[in-house]
Amino acid sequence: MFLWLCHSITTANGFNLSAKEDNIRCIEKERRALLMFKQSVVHDPGRLSSWGSKDGEKDCCLWRGVRCSNRTGHVIMLNLHNPLTFDDGFYAYQNNRLRGTINPSLLELQHLRYLDLSGNDFGGSLFPNINGSLNRLRYLDLHDTALSSAILYQVGNLSSLRYLDLSWNNLSEAKDWPQLLNKVPYLEDLKLSWCSLPIILSPPSLTNSTSTQISIDLSGNELTSSIYPLLFNITSKIVDLSLDENSLGGSIPDFFRNMISLKHLSLSVNNLEGDIPKFLGNICTVETLSLAVNNLSGSIIPGYFGCLENSLQFLDLFVNKFHGPLVLPYIARFSSLRELHLADNRLNGFLSGTFNFKQPSKLTYLHLSSNQLKGTLPDFTIFSSLKVLLINDNQLNGAVPESLGCLSELEHLYFARNSLEGVISETHFKNLSKLRFLDLSFNHLVVNFSPGWVPLFQLHQIYLSFCKLGPHFPKWLQTQKEFEDLDISGAGISDTIPDWFWDLPPHLLSLNLSHNQMTGMLPDLSSLKLKEFPGMDLSFNMFEGPLPVLPYNMTSIILAKNRFSGSVSSLCKTAAGSLSILDLSDNLLSGVLPDCFFHWQNLSVLNLANNNFSGVIPTTVGSLLSIETINLRNNSFSGDLPSSLKNCNRLAFLDLSENMFSGSIPAWIGENLFSLIFLSLQANEFYGRIPSNLCQLANIRILDLSQNTLSGAVPLCLNNLTAMVQKGDQDDIIGQEYWSSGEANGFATGFYIAEAWVGLKGKKYECERNLGLFRIIDLASNKLDGEIPDEITRLSELVVLNLSGNNLIGFIPENIGRLKQLESLDLSNNQLSGQIPNSIADLNFLSYLNLSYNNLSGKIPLGTQLQSLDASAFIGNQALCGPPITQEAPKRTRFKLNHLKKRVMNSIDGLMLERESDSSWRFGEFLALYC
Known part of the structure; x- marks a missing residue:
């Protein structure tokens, strides 16, 4: 019934x-x-x-x-x-x-x-x-x-x-849920996944009066290994068990060996450890085994899975720590295997080998990505049933065998990020009429199809980034009418884009033609019939002329590093409420910014750096409530910063350097822009004191106020910049995902990485992915006065400190040695006096130091780092001596030293030595000079 x-x-x-x-x-x-x-x-x-x-x-x-x-x-x-x-x-x-x-x-x-x-x-x-x-x-x-x-x-x-x-x-309030289930003794199928079930430390075993089998799904509940006793009484009846996405730990328990009826077992996304127990290989009924995303280890060797080789149809060991060679001929012993997921492990050894299979493999899905496999690709003839083949992110080399063309059922092909080489021709695709997803990116492949070749397939995704397709624009793309994603960036194309290309498929989601040498002018794209919300990257080419009118429904527009010129008023015609990324940097654009920012409520990145823009920033910039990155570097913007900018409290990256902004630095930057990670006002015309409100920027990692006309003291509150005491992370990239949106749900199609010029070791460097590593304070080339506050030495993760070119007086803080991560210190061209603190020798990572042109005195502290520096780091301090300074003191100085030395040595009251009438030297100065 x-x-x-x-x-x-x-x-x-x-x-x-x-x-x-x-x-x-x-x-x-x-x-x-x-x-x-x-x-x-x-x-x-x-x-x-x-x-x-x-x-x-x-x-x-x-x-x-x-x-x-x-x-x-x-x-x-x-x-x-x-x-x-x-x-x-x-x-x-x-x-x-x-x-x-x-x-x-x-x-x-x-x-x-x-x-x-x-x-x-x-x-x-x-x-x-x-x-x-x-x-x-x-x-x-x-x-x-x-x-x-x-x-x-x-x-x-x-x-x-x-x-x-x-x-x-x-169901978090159901504290006795196991007992309640025992009141339903004839259950054959129980699903309580993602119910927030409370953890029961000593649950009763389920009872079941039916003689038939039972399926149980308790996934997604954060249950621990204490749940196992719940299953003791019904172990032999369980045919399907799912405990995915819980908090199971330790090894796979021994009681699983009694699941004699088991067909489907899924323990993915837990904290399981150790080998796959051999008793699982003796449950000859298992068809599906999913142990993905755990900490399981061991090698995958012949005989490991026992009689499962005859029954297993689906094996998923994705994201674990399995190691050792992958023996492809061994796969053929799994006579029923249809899907094999071994990606994101530590498998190594050579992928190719001799295949003496008795019969073709029945595999339809083979996923070996993100391992350490090397060698050449195998002969694919034996895998005639494959629909999905993913071997990207390994260490494979050599040519792609033409036997690939025998895989007539293939739909997904991913070879990206290996070291494959040689020519890809139409022979490789001669029978692939069902191919829909192709990724050969980041290899050393030459894709060379005959000019008149018409592929049998219609691709949905085409990823050929940094494969050699050029110099001519690939004509075979004219046959592709269904692609949603096209990436032929870095393909060596030095051609104009043919008119037929702009008849883009209506369901386009992303288009990447960047890093080529494409030339010419872009057409008016506003008439494109795009039903989705795509992203477009045409950066690093040689396009010229005015900006094209773009479709209204773009989510990202990246046209950086081209030769576009003229105004950007056409952007107002786009009026894209969906626009998230706008990057027009490194072009020849000019004029004032149009006052239409209120159109772009979802804009998160605005990059107009390295153009010829002028005038003031429109007040409508305050409408960008989603903005996270603004880069206006190296233009001719002027005037005060608009106060409406304080509404943009999600800003993480603000670069206004190398412009002509003026006025005082607004206090609201510190009060309202509390998400700032990067702030550069370098090389403008700001004046007045540095507002203490900037000390409220607890997330700031890079603060550059250099090359202005700022005056007054260095704020004492800099120790409140708490991100400066947090260690940098190489994976902590400053940037944002950008999205495309289909009819169903949006998904990320790329990651926009902020880049900036930072002062480091006396030079300027353009940094991108490593920006997150730096902790920098640069106040150089202003008119700051007073002493260097000791509070600055509490910023323990500071990497760069530049206070050069000011009017600072007093001593270098004695606790300068607290800055253990300091790599670059520039205090040159000030009026600092006294000795160099001995603690500076504790800066083991210090590779750049400039203390030149101050009034420092005494012997340079001994330390491996200091003595390895060039003597120019100390030039202009007449009273400094010791390595790495090797020159002898001037003759008049030596005479006075000797004269005073005798006075000291002959006087019991040497410590009370009076000032010489012809010299302003004090005894302390003498001691400092007498090295």
Whole structure:
């Protein structure tokens, strides 16, 4: 009966499961109960439109989602699940849900055997008190219905239940959920995934009275290994067990060896360790084994999987620590294997070998990416069933064998980021009519197709980045009408783009033609019929002329490092509310910025650096509430910073260097732009004091205020820059993902990395991926006065400190040695005096030091780093001596030294030595000079 009920659901929407006999009418009592249920929910008009009282709608057995018994007329099935999935789009799924409460009238359906309300939203309400009702119910699906934990207490009254799905509800309050499940002794299929089930340290074992097999899914609940005893009594009956995405630790327990009926086991995304136990290889019924994303280790060698070689169809060991060689001939021993996932492990050795297979492999999916495999690719003839082949991110070399063309079932081909070489011709693709996804990026391949070649395939994704396609634009692309992603960046193309290319597919998501030498002017692209929200990267080419008018629905526009000229007023015509990335840097653009920033509510990156823009920043820049990066470096902008900029509190990167901005540095930068990581106002015309409010920038890592006319003291509060005491991370890249959006959901199509010029070791460097490593304070070339505050020495992770070219006085802080990570220190061209602190010798990473042109005195402290520096680091300090300074003191200085030395040596009161009438020297200075 249960199987018959399941088979009766003829469509995913549950449409019109009606009675076969025209003379059967539903029971009036049950009809009224259904109408009362309808009144308790809010619904899209189309979902329950057939439920009504019109003449043609009186028979509830004809209503959508309702099925009645042909014999008695009683309602036996109610299927009102939300037919949409998240794949159809989040908003569509949400808008199609029934909302409200479950009316107790539902309990009037005493003959109900099948109830599916999944995918609806009952807002945390209670399920009606069953109390003996619905005792014929065998199938109950309430997954993702937002019901309260109390539903489990009602389930205990459904003693005939065979199928129960409460997944994606919050059952965190059901503290005794194992005991409640024991009240349903005939369950054959239990799904409690992603329910926030509370951890039970000593759970009772489940009891099961059915003689049939049972499937259990408890994935996504953060359960620990203490859950295992729950399964002890039913171990031999379990046919399907999923404990994915929990917190299971240790090794795979021994009790699994008793699962003699097991067909599907999934323990992925846990913290399991050790080898795969050999007893799993002796459970000869297992068809699916998924242990992905754990810490499992060991080698994969012949004989490891025992009799599983005959039954296993799906093996997933993705993201573990398996090591050793991959023996491809061994794969052929798995006579039933269809899918093999071994990516992101530590497999090594040579991939190729001699294949003496008795019969062709049945593999349809082979995933070996992100290992350490080397050598050449194998002969693919034996893998004639392959649909998906992923071997990217390894160390493979040599040519791609032409036997690739034999894989007539192939749909996905990924060879990216290896060291493959040689020519790819149409022979490699002669039978690949089903190919849809191609990635050969970042190899040393030459893609050379005959001019008239017409491929058999229609590709959806084309990734040929840094393969050799040029010098001419590849004509075979004219045959491709369905691609969503095209990347032929760095392909050596030095041609104009033909007109036919701009007839782009309507579902385009990303287009990357960057890092070529393409020339010419771009056409007006506003008429493109793009249904999605694509991103476009044409940077690092030689395009010229005015900016093209772009489609309104672009998400990213990267046209950097070309020769575009003129104004950017055409951007206002784009008016793209979807625009996230706009990079026009390194062109010949000029004029003032148009006042239309209010169009771009989603803009996160604005890069106009290295152009010829002038004028003030429009006040509408304050409308960019999503902005994270603004780079206006090296233009001719002028005037004060607009106060509206303080609204942009998500700003992480702000580079206004090398312009003509003036006025005082606004205090609101520190008060409002609290997300700033990088701030450069270098080489402008700012004046006045450095506002102490900048010390509120707790996230700042790089602060460059150099080459202005700032005055006053260095703020004492710099020790409040707490990011300067946090260690830099090489993976901590300053940037943003940029997105494209299809009809379903948006997805990231790239990562925009901020780049900037930073002063380091006396030079300027353009930094990109390593920006996150630096902690820099650069206040050089201003008119700052006063002493260097000791507070600055508390910034323990500071890498660069540049205070040169100011009017600073006093001593170098004694605690300068606290700056253990300091690599570059420039205090030159000030008026500092006294000795160089001995603690400076503790700066073990210091490779650049400039203390020149001050009034420092005494002997240079001894330290490996200091004595290895060039003497020019100390030039202009007449009273310094010792290595690396090798020159002798001037003659007059030596005479005075000797004269004073005698006075000291002959005087018991040498410490009271009076000032010489012809000299302003003091005794302390003498001691400093007498080295």
